[in-house]
Amino acid sequence: MSNHVIVPVRTYYLIFLTLMVCTAITVAVAFVDLGRLNAVVAMTIAVLKATLVVLFFMHVKYSTRLTWAVVIGSVFWLGILIVMTAGDYLTRRWSTYG
């Protein structure tokens, strides 16, 4: 059971350090012109940071399969929301650029 696993404090500090380093990297990269890759790098780092928070700070790594199913389900539905909506809007002619 999730509430019976006590995560060692060292793990929390390690995750905290990683999150801070990732923040520093993402800010530094923002000042370098990578063209379209800027957005890709920034979002990849954001997803990595969010995953670390979910797995360790939110204890999902140590949680039941039911919790895993709910967490993965939320990402899946978010994917449907974004992909289907963007797929519609971005392929229509009436989008007014500029």
Add this chain to the structure above:
Amino acid sequence: MPEIPAVAHERGHHHHHHPAALAHHFEDLGQQSEAATLGMWVFLVTEVLFFGGLFTAYSIYRAWYPDAFAVASHELDITLGATNTAVLITSSLTMALAVHAAQLGERGKVLIFLALTMVLGAAFLGIKSVEYYEKFVEHHVPGPNFQFDEKYFKNAQIFFSLYFVMTGLHALHMIIGLGIMTWMFIWSWNGTITREYSNPIEVSGLYWHFVDIVWIFLFPLLYLIGRHVHV
């Protein structure tokens, strides 16, 4: 047929020792914690989709008006944004440490880490208000007093509308989080939270970390990725 509830009733009252924190409809504290944790996660799924709608709107408008979004994004203060990111990540650490202390029944540490979490949360809101104030002074709030480069006047307002709605909704969640932390502080203070009944701190922590995650995405989208779109 009436025998089934009768049996459950008997088991509930005579065969088990009931900890004070155990609600009547749960078998034991472990099951109760599982249910509470799962309940919070299900709520967070609805929150993911709630914010997800705004993230979708942002992505589509950014794809439509990349130049206006880049120019408007440059008006945000990257130093204040980065500082707030660090503040919020640190508050997630103190929150995790509060949960850890609660699981070990270390009441003093729970109180200290909850207080630190609240101080950091308040600091975030303070920095955010400084940013909002600057936007008011610069006339970058969408509406009749909006002032901006004529070329991007219309579409920059879309960026700032999304900026205020997304960060405003996030700030509202922070304020609610501070309320929950106050509640948890009182419960820890008066002894409601014990080593056996630390789950309320854990469940509150899930909410706090979720709000942190929302900011982890807001920061790069609003402050960072528009830096190098060439106009």
